[in-house]
Amino acid sequence: MPVVVVYMWSGVSAEAKKRxxxxxxxxxxxxxxxxxxxxxxxxxxxxxxxxxxxxxxxxKFKEITPP
Amino acid sequence: MPVVVVYMWSGVSAEAKKRxxxxxxxxxxxxxxxxxxxxxxxxxxxxxxxxxxxxxxxxKFKEITPP
Amino acid sequence: MPVVVVYMWSGVSAEAKKRxxxxxxxxxxxxxxxxxxxxxxxxxxxxxxxxxxxxxxxxKFKEITPP
Amino acid sequence: MPVVVVYMWSGVSAEAKKRxxxxxxxxxxxxxxxxxxxxxxxxxxxxxxxxxxxxxxxxKFKEITPP
Amino acid sequence: MPVVVVYMWSGVSAEAKKRxxxxxxxxxxxxxxxxxxxxxxxxxxxxxxxxxxxxxxxxKFKEITPP
Amino acid sequence: MPVVVVYMWSGVSAEAKKRxxxxxxxxxxxxxxxxxxxxxxxxxxxxxxxxxxxxxxxxKFKEITPP
Structure with missing residues (x-):
């Protein structure tokens, strides 16, 4: 406890995931x-x-990419 | 608000997702x-x-495909 | 299939849930x-x-209530 | 984006939720x-x-309470 | 790992939850x-x-109660 | 009812999923x-x-693989 589920757009870098x-x-x-x-x-x-x-x-967010 | 999470079988078309x-x-x-x-x-x-x-x-649903 | 999970603020009326x-x-x-x-x-x-x-x-949304 | 769902034990204080x-x-x-x-x-x-x-x-965690 | 989230109707007994x-x-x-x-x-x-x-x-399931 | 969502590491075999x-x-x-x-x-x-x-x-769990 706790369990945290994070929904994000695909394409998050391994580095960003760590952070x-x-x-x-x-x-x-x-x-x-x-x-x-x-x-x-x-x-x-x-x-x-x-x-x-x-x-x-x-x-809608064509130019935005995940971290 | 609200946040809606939809679980579906893989293979939904882009068109169906939009709808x-x-x-x-x-x-x-x-x-x-x-x-x-x-x-x-x-x-x-x-x-x-x-x-x-x-x-x-x-x-169980061999022949059924997602929209 | 599908399973749809809807997260909303507490206080949704029974009527709204039906809709x-x-x-x-x-x-x-x-x-x-x-x-x-x-x-x-x-x-x-x-x-x-x-x-x-x-x-x-x-x-942040003091005055807003769910349907 | 992102949407973060946090599962915790009941009893979290309003102050802790804010943090x-x-x-x-x-x-x-x-x-x-x-x-x-x-x-x-x-x-x-x-x-x-x-x-x-x-x-x-x-x-199992009788004495532990959420923040 | 794994994390299992079980959605059920309210009213499940403590005994059933344990099982x-x-x-x-x-x-x-x-x-x-x-x-x-x-x-x-x-x-x-x-x-x-x-x-x-x-x-x-x-x-729809008026008479059915959770375990 | 119930709906059970199981989060696991990628790579679970088809056989394990069935079980x-x-x-x-x-x-x-x-x-x-x-x-x-x-x-x-x-x-x-x-x-x-x-x-x-x-x-x-x-x-952290370099050597462990899902079933």
Whole structure:
């Protein structure tokens, strides 16, 4: 505890994943939760499968790429 | 708000994804929720990873394909 | 298939839930998916547990209530 | 994008929720993602509904409480 | 690993939760996964928030109660 | 009902998936839930996207592979 599921657009770099995982874990550690108890799962979803405001992200956010 | 996670069998067409995203967004829009607040995430899962009634979908629903 | 998980702020009326469930199911029905195969799960989360832009919704969207 | 779903034991304080939400949002902000795009949803689950190693948390971690 | 999220109708007894947690954990243990690595999270959702075939479970499955 | 989402590291064999699906379904069947009502969805996530204790599983559990 906790378990954290992160939904992001596909294409996140290995380096960014590491930073997300260590960063989120630290948030809980600072609150007194033991580090080893934190599980972070990054689920990557293609931009054509992600809708915001009724539009697919691949069209609405054409130029934006994940970190 | 809301965030909608849709689990489907892999192989959904880009066209179908668009219709799912716009259709679900519209459901909330009609209830007075601003369009831009609706986020829809389609998670595709292979039929061999999906079980219904204890059987994998790839065997139980051999002939059925996603839209 | 599909399974749809809808995250919303707590306090959605029974009437609104019915409309969400029937509306989302219809989206898939129109695409040729049999109605009985669609499962919709509404997970209500208190506004104090929901963050947007780093702020809790209970403060950022004080006056907005779910449908 | 991203959407972050955090599963925790029930009983998290409002103060802790704020820190979790602002902390996680900051992790993404530091990577160049605009703050307003980050959505964090904390799903609280009673300790009797949470199993680790085959045992319910309410028995296995009797003395531990969420932040 | 694995993390298992179980969505059920509200009202599952403490006894049933224990059996679900130990039962699912055992499935993975038999496959060689160490017991302590298995995390099971039961998310209870009221029958009025659960739709099957476009109808809410509280109406469609009036007489059925969770274990 | 129930819907079970299983998060695992990528690379689970088709044979293991079958055993997970039938095994989990059986847990509920033994409690009196009709088999056909149980839906199991296995979401595979690469080890570089999975963090435990702040580290990515691909480094922390280099030698361990999924069943």
């Amino acid at each position: 997300i995982i260590s960063g989120i874990t630290e948030v809980f550690e600072k609150m007194g939760i033991p580090k080893h108890a934190v599980e972070v799962i990054i689920v990557e979803v293609p931009k054509e499968s992600w809708g915001i405001g009724g539009e697919v992200a691949i069209e | 799912i995203i716009s259709g679900i967004t519209e459901v909330f829009e009609k209830m007075g929720i601003p369009k831009h607040a609706v986020e829809v995430i389609i998670v595709e899962v292979p039929k061999e990873s999906w079980g219904i009634g204890g059987e994998v979908a790839i065997e | 969400i469930i029937s509306g989302i199911t219809e989206v898939f029905e129109k695409m040729g998916i049999p109605k009985h195969a669609v499962e919709v799960i509404i997970v209500e989360v208190p506004k104090e547990s929901w963050g947007i832009g780093g702020e809790v919704a209970i403060e | 979790i939400i602002s902390g996680i949002t900051e992790v993404f902000e530091k990577m160049g993602i605009p703050k307003h795009a980050v959505e964090v949803i904390i799903v609280e689950v009673p300790k009797e509904s949470w199993g680790i190693g085959g045992e319910v948390a309410i028995e | 679900i947690i130990s039962g699912i954990t055992e499935v993975f243990e038999k496959m060689g996964i160490p017991k302590h690595a298995v995390e099971v999270i039961i998310v209870e959702v009221p029958k009025e928030s659960w739709g099957i075939g476009g109808e809410v479970a509280i109406e | 997970i699906i039938s095994g989990i379904t059986e847990v509920f069947e033994k409690m009196g839930i009709p088999k056909h009502a149980v839906e199991v969805i296995i979401v595979e996530v690469p080890k570089e996207s999975w963090g435990i204790g702040g580290e990515v599983a691909i480094e």
